[in-house]
Amino acid sequence: MKKKGIALLLAAAFAMSMIGCQGAAAPAAPAADTADSSAPADEAAPAAGGVEINVTTTFAGEDGNAQNFKDAMNAWCAETGNTVADTSATSDETFKTRVITDFETGSEPDVLFFFNGADANSFIEAGKVVSIDDIRAEYPDYASNMNDDLIADSLVDGKKYAVPVNGYWEAMFVNKEVLDAAGVSVPGADYTMDAFKADCKKIADAGYTPIAAALGNIPHYWWEYAIFNNGSPANHLEIPASADDAIGQAWVSGMNDIKELYELGYFPENTLSATDDETFAMFTEGKAAFLIDGSWKVGGIVAACQADPEDPATLDADKLAKFDVTYVPGKGDRKATDLIGGLSMGYYITTKAWDDPAKRDAAVSFVSYMTSDEIVPKFAQHTASALKNAPAVDESAFNPLQIKAMSMMSGVTSLTGAVQDLFMGDCRVSTFDGMPEIVTGKVDAKDAVQEGIDVYQAQ
């Protein structure tokens, strides 16, 4: 009898622990009567305190705005009494997969800072995020400080969902120490691909690596510009119907341009086996001259010039002065000053949070705070924003590389979105992950492009 009792007790304890686990994972029950969902919130007024919202952004890791996000988030929490469960992570394919999977499995965050291109199609199609217009129906001031014309339309239904904060650009960073050693001057607005190749030769002859890029890991930036260089700002966002049509041929030529640079030995010797971090370290340590990357890399370069990457006070100004940012060499109908860039991300409020009376106000309040006229300029810095009344930039608040970036941006003749944001998912595999096979000649560039187009058309 005693043994039976112990057995039942243990079984009951095991069952209770399982129930306990389930309970912990389940979303918290809405707090009764803490918020009136029918009453539009005053944007200036903080949401009722005590609510925890789940937020996922890409402001993490080496992102230049990671600290700005933490500061702004903490300020919002202090102001409203709410809390944030922050699950931000570095933006990469794994992050995108995690977010999409969270939506598929019903564990999406309440507020999401994510891409507004094809990456968002699946959760918009499933109705899992709320459009800006629907939010404005109840909160008329929501994102009213933004220029709607600059907010991207969804590729699914043409509605606007994501409130942008900071824009981005992709340009070419240079290590002036390497250029000086090779007798090459910093490229300007009229830089061409032929001049670039000539400079690369001089740099290679001087014993340095001309281009810092890990083709086996992150070929994205070269992929984008190589295609752009064989097209124009007018047709860059067109997806080819076949590798044989005009756009398709431009894509194939782009891949072959990268192959040519590889064969000339201008990429690092271990470009097929190195990670992006390794080649970036080559650039910051004065072993490579050119780095094509995004505006977010400004923060990474500055951090590499600090004794303590977390502490701006430890910045080595002399080291930072060796870096500059300029235009990507042009070719054909694309001028060097025609850059890839735009407002590709923004804050979404999920339907899950919107339908939860306890969280709706807090989610709206959070996004309103993060996209306010005071916060956006801190994030936008040397990039664009969608603010109607962007305040004048105080250059004294920026470091020398950010100021150089602003100067470079002032000479930009056009900003075009990245076609890889439209040509997303597994259709990119044959030319992204397959880049090493293309440059080594194991796979023909035309076959790789056609394979990607076939997958795109089957989607």
Place this chain on the structure above:
Amino acid sequence: MDANIYKNKRPVIVFLTPAFIFMIVYLYYPFLKNIWNSFLEIKQLGGTGSGFLDPWYENYAKMLTDANIKTSLINTLIMMLATLVFQVGFAVILALMVDNIKRGKQFFKTVFFFPIVISATALGLLFNLIFLYDKGMLNQILELLGKSELTDWKAEGIAIFTMMLPVIWQYVGFYFVILITGLNNISEDLYEAAMIDGASRIQRVFYISIPLLHNVICTCAVLAVTGALKVFDLPWTMFPKGMPLKSTFLTGTYMYYQTMEAKNVDYGSAIAVLIVVLGVLLSKAVNRIFKEKDY
């Protein structure tokens, strides 16, 4: 002694039911669902898919022509052989050596077992620094020894060996502990009798220790072969996406690549089925080859 406990099955059922339900929910149902998913077209994890593939067995037909599957299988086979020969082999040698010393046995047991308790991802990052092209530990040592050119330890051709080294190193301690336990179970009387008969230390190893370790070595061999099929974290940390040139894919890393990176969830499911089938067949084969003996 009350024999009623053996007749009354209810306590047994009460204890087994939660574990059985747990296995159904978290192992058998996902496994069957995975088989089902391998016939559907699924582009997002957690998604229900957009219907059956055309033909429904497309993923399995694709495996026959997929060069990366061939690479993964060959690499996994090499990994299995390397684990058998080096992991179990080194573990046997170390266990025999440690068993023959009088002092410091516990020290060596701890030292050899230690890599097991370190996360494979942390080890991957550690070995990344060792094999780093520029300023890596190995290349710096070679530079000190007078080598002027850097060696790319992750280049095509040698990458597979660079990947295997830490995997083998990490698990030697695991088999070492199993084998040393097996050696402890051998009666001292046998060694004493052999000594009286004039057997040398080497003879005692070859005629007593190794024969009596046969069954333990067999168990280690089965564990090594089935374990090699599942290796994932350390290779993925060191060689993501099968870098370079997709030459370092293992069945586990290729399944992950297809599911998480290439967004071919259905094809990833089919590879998972292949891994299970291979695991069952290989463990059967290994069990048959290394048949345990009754003493």
